[in-house]
Amino acid sequence: xxxxxxxxxxxxxxxxxxxxxxxxxxxxxxxxxxxxxxxxxxxxxxxxxxxxxxxxxxxxxxxxxxxxxxxxxxxxxxxxxxxxxxxxxxxxxxxxxxxxxxxxxxxxxxxxxxxxxxxxxxxxxxxxxxxxxxxxxxxxxxxxxxxxxxxxxxxxxxxxxxxxxxxxxxxxxxxxxxxxxxxxxxxxxxxxxxxxxxxxxxxxxxxxxxxxxxxxxxxxxxxxxxxxxxxxxxxxxxxxxxxxxxxxxxxxxxxxxxxxxxxxxxxxxxxxxxxxxxxxxxxxxxxxxxxxxxxxxxxxxxxxxxxxxxxxxxxxxxxxxxxxxxxxxxxxxxxxxxxxxxxxxxxxxxxxxxxxxxxxxxxxxxxxxxxxxxxxxxxxxxxxxxxxxxxxxxxxxxxxxxxxxxxxxxxxxxxxxxxxxxx
Numbered sequence: 001x002x003x004x005x006x007x008x009x010x011x012x013x014x015x016x017x018x019x020x021x022x023x024x025x026x027x028x029x030x031x032x033x034x035x036x037x038x039x040x041x042x043x044x045x046x047x048x049x050x051x052x053x054x055x056x057x058x059x060x061x062x063x064x065x066x067x068x069x070x071x072x073x074x075x076x077x078x079x080x081x082x083x084x085x086x087x088x089x090x091x092x093x094x095x096x097x098x099x100x101x102x103x104x105x106x107x108x109x110x111x112x113x114x115x116x117x118x119x120x121x122x123x124x125x126x127x128x129x130x131x132x133x134x135x136x137x138x139x140x141x142x143x144x145x146x147x148x149x150x151x152x153x154x155x156x157x158x159x160x161x162x163x164x165x166x167x168x169x170x171x172x173x174x175x176x177x178x179x180x181x182x183x184x185x186x187x188x189x190x191x192x193x194x195x196x197x198x199x200x201x202x203x204x205x206x207x208x209x210x211x212x213x214x215x216x217x218x219x220x221x222x223x224x225x226x227x228x229x230x231x232x233x234x235x236x237x238x239x240x241x242x243x244x245x246x247x248x249x250x251x252x253x254x255x256x257x258x259x260x261x262x263x264x265x266x267x268x269x270x271x272x273x274x275x276x277x278x279x280x281x282x283x284x285x286x287x288x289x290x291x292x293x294x295x296x297x298x299x300x301x302x303x304x305x306x307x308x309x310x311x312x313x314x315x316x317x318x319x320x321x322x323x324x325x326x327x328x329x330x331x332x333x334x335x336x337x338x339x340x341x342x343x344x345x346x347x348x349x350x351x352x353x354x355x356x357x358x359x360x361x362x363x364x365x366x367x368x369x370x371x372x373x374x375x376x377x378x379x380x381x382x383x384x385x386x387x388x389x390x391x392x393x394x395x396x397x398x399x400x401x402x403x404x405x406x407x408x409x410x411x412x413x414x415x416x417x418x419x420x421x422x423x
Contacts, residue, residue: 002184006423008257009091009245011083011194012359015051015238015346018059019086024363027371028396032345034221034236043201047213049221051238051347052199053079063155071138076112079241079352080148080196081155084110087243088156088192091257096157105189107160109179110149110243111171112196113351114203148196148241160188168410169311170268171195172242172354173418177266179246180418191246197352199239207237210280212315226344226375227312228322228383228392235313238347242355244362249423260366264403264419265297271413281317282409284324290415291328291407298419300403302329305337305419307370309361309406312341313348319382321409326386336387337405338397344374354408354416361406365422370397 010020015033017023026033033051040048055078060069063081072078088095096103141147146164153162161182167174172195179191197203207213214234217224225231252259269290271283295302308325312318325339326332342357343349349356364370372395379389407417 004249005180005183005263006249006252007244007260008252009087011086011243013053013079013083013241018053030372030374036221045208046215048218049236053240074142076196076198077148083241083243084152087245091245102157102159104159106158107188108149108158108162108192109175110194111165111175167414169353170408170410170414170416171351173408173416180263183246194243195352195355196241197239197350204237227314227341228318229376230378230380232314236347238349240349240352242359259423260362261420262423264421266418267293268416273413277413287324288328290417294417304403305405306401307404308337308339310339310341311409322383332386334388336391338370340373365401368400
């Protein structure tokens with residue numbers, strides 16, 4: 001029989017708040033971390049806005065030594081380290097001492113998209129093709145996809161599976177479900193999961209070239225039309241990291257841990273880039289199947305879902321996502337669950353989006369509130385045809401929640417959906 005799995009630690013590095021207290025306060029108030037970047041203007045970007053966390057030099061030294069920070073230039077790994085270690089500490093766990101054995105019962109699955117681009121660019125900029133050996137001894141650890149999990153594994157002394165996943169925007173939700181299965185099947189006692197994303201022109205430039213980012217709000221960064229808005233014209237690129245510590249319900253209860261939520265189950269699938277799906281667009285049938293399979297895996301009915309933390313990106317695909325949820329749940333109008341999107345406050349944090357949004361979803365479930373949809377007063381007409389406007393609140397809603405859903409849909413037509421319940 002599978003073990004019941006719960007979340008007992010959370011960590012967050014977000015453009016609108018670093019650390020759970022600051023982040024919780026920000027999302028309740030609808031505080032935006034989106035800002036104008038002169039550098040993007042000077043590079044002739046169409047979208048000159050972005051969202052990135054603020055990390056002081058003092059903050060870095062709370063997590064890494066001077067030696068570790070020497071020639072360290074990977075923001076994504078830094079964000080993942082801070083979020084991961086905060087979740088580990090929040091769960092009231094202690095790293096293995098240097099002269100002890102590793103923590104054989106603790107594993108890590110921490111994903112990323114493109115890791116260490118700024119570090120790689122820095123290294124390459126200093127050499128030419130005839131001097132490749134001068135890339136530098138720390139370029140490997142800071143540019144490999146598993147860099148963040150490797151750093152965390154060393155800081156904690158993790159002795160179970162320590163790995164990374166990479167599934168574009170679905171990375172964070174996928175890592176949670178992979179960790180969930182590892183705990184449920186008795187292969188580890190603890191799993192630290194999450195995802196992270198770098199920032200800057202070398203990450204964001206490709207999206208600007210694809211014309212999926214907005215260009216209309218360069219002079220008004222706090223007024224960017226949010227997801228589900230009729231005025232939405234593309235996303236704002238963001239960055240950061242989110243993390244969660246998973247363990248069995250029995251283990252958490254035995255040690256008196258704070259339990260934020262139970263993971264009831266979930267599903268991961270792919271649209272195969274067929275049926276309207278492509279490298280950049282989702283197959284609607286695959287999304288519907290993913291949601292339905294998640295409900296089946298969680299052993300609940302669609303009517304039990306009270307709130308959805310949407311993927312919703314402020315692009316032309318938002319109405320399609322709402323329609324897919326409505327079809328999968330067979331619910332519409334006033335019967336549709338509450339739904340919101342964090343991207344109106346922090347932009348699209350790419351590989352970190354799923355994990356940052358999961359943390360926001362769990363906080364809402366645990367504390368009993370629904371954060372406001374920012375700059376979403378003028379809803380898209382295709383959306384209001386499906387669900388009532390009151391289910392897309394632009395103000396803070398205080399309400400008890402019991403069962404919620406979170407889904408992420410990423411490049412490559414990959415989908416992931418997780419179901420959570422309050423204990």
